[in-house]
Amino acid sequence: MDKxxxxxxxxxxxPIGMRNEIVTVVDDLPMTWxxxxxxxxxHTPLAIKALDKLHKLGILKDEK
Numbered sequence: 001m002d003k004x005x006x007x008x009x010x011x012x013x014x015p016i017g018m019r020n021e022i023v024t025v026v027d028d029l030p031m032t033w034x035x036x037x038x039x040x041x042x043h044t045p046l047a048i049k050a051l052d053k054l055h056k057l058g059i060l061k062d063e064k
Contacts, residue, residue: 003051004040006060011037024053 001009011019011033019033026049031039036054039047054060 001062003055003060004047006062007036007040007051007054010060023059024050024057026050026053 014033019037022030022032023036024031026046029046031050036047036050039050051060
């Protein structure tokens with residue numbers, strides 16, 4: 001499963017109130033779950049950086 005699919009699965013199961021919380025900082029930009037979701041849906045370069053950072057932090061784990 002690719003990182004965007006894993007992210008979407010996690011995002012779908014988050015409580016709605018938690019989606020506005022900052023989860024990481026990329027290029028000095030604080031990013032909430034909602035911001036990352038929009039970036040992922042639009043396939044932006046910032047989405048790739050955010051997903052890589054979430055993976056490095058262990059939030060996105062490789063699924064088998």
